[in-house]
Each structure stands twice: as C-alpha cells, then as structure tokens.
Amino acid sequence: MDFDLSEEQSILKDSLDRLLGDKYGFEERNRILKSDTGWSAEMWRQYAEMGLMALPFAEADGGLGGGAVDMMIVMEALGRVLALEPYFATVVLGGGFLRLGGTAEQRAALAPAVAAGETKLAFGHTERQSRYDLHHVETTARPDGAGWLLDGAKSVVLDGDSADHVFVTARTAGGPREAAGIGVFLVDAAAEGVSRRGYRMQDGRRAAELALDAVRVGPEAVYGAPEEGLALVGAVVDRAIAALCAEAVGVMGAMHAETVDYLKMRKQFGVPIGAFQVLQHQAVDMYVATEQARSITHYATMMAEDDDAEARARAMHAAKAEIGRAGRQVGEAAIQLHGGVGMTEDYAVGHRFKRMTMIDLTFGDGEHHLRTLAGKGGLAA
Known part of the structure; x- marks a missing residue:
C-alpha cells in the first residue's frame, strides 16, 4: 500500500503547517482560549481562504473535491497545535450530513456558504440517557402539515453555541432504543423554540446544551428518509x-x-x-x-x-x-x-x-x- 502524499496533498500539508506554525503558538492559543468566543474568527477566515472548508465538498457544490486523506492531513495539523476553531463540527460533522444526505437542492442552498466560511454547523445527537448508543433517541419529531415539530433536548453539542444551523436526530416512529424511526433534521439555531446554553469542556473547547420546544421545520429540513436516518x-x-x-x-x-x-x-x-x-x-x-x-x-x-x-x-x-x-x-x-x-x-x-x-x-x-x-x-x- 502506497501512503505517499500526492503533490497537491504535500502542498496542502506544507501550507497548513506553515500557517499554523506562524499563527498558532501556545501563547497565542491561550489568548484565543480566553476570548469570549473561545476561537479565532481571524484564523477561521484564513482557513476559508486556504480552501479548508471547501475541501471535502464536490466541485459541483462549490468545493474542491477532496477525500479522506486530505481531511486526515488537515485534522492532524489542527491536532498538533490544539486548534480551537469549530472545523470538526462544521466541516466534518455538518459537512458530512450535507455531502452524504443532502439532495442537490439542499447542498446548493447551504454548501457554498459553508465552503466560504460564512456558515457554521453542528450535530446534536447525544442525549442524557443515550451514552454512546447512536440509536438511543428520545427527542421526537411529529408531522405538522408538510413539515415537522421537534421536541426534546441534546447534550454536548460540539461548538453548538456558535453554530448557525444544527443537524439533530429525532424519533419519528418506534421506541426510544429502536434503530428504525430516526430522522435527521436541519434546525436553524435562531428558530423559535430553540434555546442553547454554551459552556467550556475539560479541554477548553466549546459545547452547548440544546433544547427544542415545538420547533417547526419544513420538509426541506429533512435529510434522507425521515424514518431511516440512522x-x-x-x-x-x-x-x-x-x-x-x-x-x-x-x-x-x-x-x-x-x-x-x-x-x-x-x-x-x-x-x-x-x-x-x-x-x-x-x-x-x-x-x-x-x-x-x-x-x-x-x-x-x-x-x-x-x-x-x-x-x-x-x-x-x-x-x-x-x-x-x-x-x-x-x-x-x-x-x-x-x-x-x-x-x-x-x-x-x-x-x-x-x-x-x-x-x-x-x-x-x-x-x-x-x-x-x-x-x-x-x-x-
């Protein structure tokens, strides 16, 4: 198996290492960590200019068409400097739902803004009783005309306090621990009925508790089949x-x-x-x-x-x-x-x-x- 990087991947690695080496020393990280947001808007802008947000998206969606190896290079570099920006939540998690579950219309509506660094995403799935089980979901989604009403709560939503939109899982059918009957919905963080409480985790990174009280979403907010989202x-x-x-x-x-x-x-x-x-x-x-x-x-x-x-x-x-x-x-x-x-x-x-x-x-x-x-x-x- 050949694990050598391509020329483009080598350029990506060298460019990112140089940027983080110049801008993300330990003292600078501590300053960012103690700021109100807990991450750097300036570094976020530079990531976008480098194309890091656009990296995994298809060229047809305004991205660069990168693959898993490209993401490995970026994540290893961010790990070396303990970067605080919500890249994992936005590009890996949120971007993953866009790429794998979004229709052409859904991707066109959101992917360009994510790729440009203008929109931040998060994934709300963990609940207080769920531990590590992906299928243990008690948040509910009930039909409301052509759309849905969401009720429930999500815990430890990574970078959820700064996200513009949150992908949430909700049960559309079945019992709390059934694999079937789970849907994935995109929720506007500013929508009526959504409340967030942000906090720092053990490592200084940000997370949020998310509460959903009769939050109304339209049919365009459903990613994949509403009962087969697991x-x-x-x-x-x-x-x-x-x-x-x-x-x-x-x-x-x-x-x-x-x-x-x-x-x-x-x-x-x-x-x-x-x-x-x-x-x-x-x-x-x-x-x-x-x-x-x-x-x-x-x-x-x-x-x-x-x-x-x-x-x-x-x-x-x-x-x-x-x-x-x-x-x-x-x-x-x-x-x-x-x-x-x-x-x-x-x-x-x-x-x-x-x-x-x-x-x-x-x-x-x-x-x-x-x-x-x-x-x-x-x-x-």
Whole structure:
C-alpha cells in the first residue's frame, strides 16, 4: 500500500503547517482560549481562504473535491497545535450530513456558504440517557402539515453555541432504543423554540446544551428518509471517527516531541535527564505508541469512504480502541516525564493530554469500541 502524499496533498500539508506554525503558538492559543468566543474568527477566515472548508465538498457544490486523506492531513495539523476553531463540527460533522444526505437542492442552498466560511454547523445527537448508543433517541419529531415539530433536548453539542444551523436526530416512529424511526433534521439555531446554553469542556473547547420546544421545520429540513436516518448518522460518525483519529495522532506526535525536548533540556545531577536509560525507554515507548496510532489511522482513513457499512464500522471500532489506548499511554508518560510542571497550565503538554481525553470520549471511548468490536467477532470476522 502506497501512503505517499500526492503533490497537491504535500502542498496542502506544507501550507497548513506553515500557517499554523506562524499563527498558532501556545501563547497565542491561550489568548484565543480566553476570548469570549473561545476561537479565532481571524484564523477561521484564513482557513476559508486556504480552501479548508471547501475541501471535502464536490466541485459541483462549490468545493474542491477532496477525500479522506486530505481531511486526515488537515485534522492532524489542527491536532498538533490544539486548534480551537469549530472545523470538526462544521466541516466534518455538518459537512458530512450535507455531502452524504443532502439532495442537490439542499447542498446548493447551504454548501457554498459553508465552503466560504460564512456558515457554521453542528450535530446534536447525544442525549442524557443515550451514552454512546447512536440509536438511543428520545427527542421526537411529529408531522405538522408538510413539515415537522421537534421536541426534546441534546447534550454536548460540539461548538453548538456558535453554530448557525444544527443537524439533530429525532424519533419519528418506534421506541426510544429502536434503530428504525430516526430522522435527521436541519434546525436553524435562531428558530423559535430553540434555546442553547454554551459552556467550556475539560479541554477548553466549546459545547452547548440544546433544547427544542415545538420547533417547526419544513420538509426541506429533512435529510434522507425521515424514518431511516440512522444509516446516515452511522456513515457520518464513521468518517468523523477517522478524522478524530488523525487529530489524535497530531496531538500525540506533539506530546512526544515536547517530551523529548524536555528530556534534553532538564538537568538533574548535572546532566540532562534524557541521559538516563529508563527515561529513554519511556520516550521510545511513546514513539512506538504514536506510530501504531498513525498506522491504524491510515487504515481508518482508507476505510472511511468504504460502501460496506459493516466493514467500515469494524475499522472505526478498531481505530478508536487503539487511539484510546495509545493516547492514554502517551499522555500519561508525557505528564510523568515532565514531572510536576506537566500538570500546570503554563505547559502545553497538560493541555494536550486533556484534548486526548476528550477525543477518546467523543463518539465512544476506547473500551466501548473494543467491546463492540469483540461482540462483532473482531476486525477480521
């Protein structure tokens, strides 16, 4: 398998690394983190100018026609600097529903604005009782003439407080845990009956609690069949997991590099602590774990666009399980090798471990995916 980047992909990687290296240092990130919005409108504008928002959309929809590898490059670069902008929520999640579930008319109405950085999206699916089950939905959608009325609540809507539109799942038929009877609806965040409460998560990123009280949407707001939306949700989430794995590789790579630099700089007994063999072994273990995570991420990226939903899901379960294990190993070792200073707000390594923790929990932690994969008979079943 050839994993070499094409010329265009190499240019994308170099250009993005250069932009983030110049504009997204740790001190600058802290300044952005403490701002009212929690992310940088200026960086968002530059992402749009680079074509990052347009990257996954088809050229017919005003995009650049990029694929899963292009998204892997972007997400790994954003992970290295702990970027705070709502790229994952807007382009990966929201853009996924547009690309995979939208009709030509729906894409034409929204995709150009998303590609230009003018419209932000989010995905509201998790509910307080649902844990990691995509099919556990109690929010309801009942017919209202040609449209629908939505009632319910969604939790931990990533970047939901800044989104202009939110894709939400709602039950159109069946019981709360049935796979059938789930629809996907696009809701205007400013619509009557919608209320949001934004907050910071553990890693400083933004999320929101979303309440829907008799929110009226038209027939054009339905993405896919109103009773068969779970397959669309699964396809979008699978691609989102591959993107999260790429971000995690960026985070882990940065943690390893910072730790090695610290081992070379920090002295004890008159010599750099990196001279001690046991610490060298730990640094090597971090490197091995990071490269294993990179390998499984390449596999997940390769499978992200696979039409076989079962094979694709197995790949994502395996990747998320390995990313959870490797991220915990690398993060714990980085904190330990930095000593007490690794726990302070003044050092980036602690912030990176927080982000790794949140990546692990998003769409199911490593233990959840390992159990699910085992229940399916393993990766090669």
